[in-house]
Amino acid sequence: MSTKQILNLTATFLGKEELLNCSYFTGSDETITDEEQKELDILLRCLNLVVSDISTEYLPIYREKDINFKDGKINLDEIDTDIFQIVSLKDDYGSNIRFRIFDSHISASTDRAHIVYTVFAKTCTLSGDVDEFSVRIPDRVFAYGTAMEYCFISSLFDDAEIWESRYKNSLLALSSKKHNIVMPKRRWL
Helix, strand or coil, X not given: CEHHHHHHHHHHHHCCHHHHCCHHHHCXXXXXXXXXXXXXXXXXXXXXXXXXXXXXXXXXXXXXXEEECECCEEXXXXXXXXXXXXXXXXXXXXXXXXXXXXXXXXXXCCCEEEEEEEECCCCCCCCCECCCCCCCCCHHHHHHHHHHHHHHHCCCHHHHHHHHHHHHHHHHHHHCCCCCCCCCCCCCC
C-alpha cells in the first residue's frame, strides 16, 4: 500500500479537509504551500514512528543469512545495517551456537553460521510504499497509529487515547495466532 493512501485515510480520520484538498492528494498541478508541506511532514514522521513500532513490538520482520566469522568475530554491518535483534545463530548441523554481542560485532567460537535476526522497517517517504507489512496489516491500522501519534504531538490527549485504543486493539487482533479450534468429541450420556 502506498504512503499516500495511509496519509489520506489519516487526514480523513483527523478531519483535515483543507489538507485533503492539497495537490499531494488530489494530483493537481498546484504547488503545495509551506503549511501543507509542514502538515504532510508531521504526518509522515508519525507514520514512520508507527511503522517502527510495529516492526519492533508487534510483528517483527525476520531475515536470515549464512555468515562467515574471522577470528571468531563478524561486524554487524557485514550482516545488515538495520539489525534490531538476533534471534538465533546455528551451525551447519542446526545446533545453537553461543555468542556475545558487542558494540559493533558478534563474537562466537565458530567459522560459519546461519543467523536469523529481525530488522527495523524501512523509512517511509511521501512518494513511497509501506511494503514490509502489506499482506498482514491493512492501511486502516497504520492510519489509526498515525492519527494517535499526531494527536500526541499536537497535545490532543483525549483524541490520542481514542486512536491509541483503536490502534492497539487492531494490532493485537492481527498479531494473535489464528488457528483451528478443535472441539471435543461428542459423548453419549
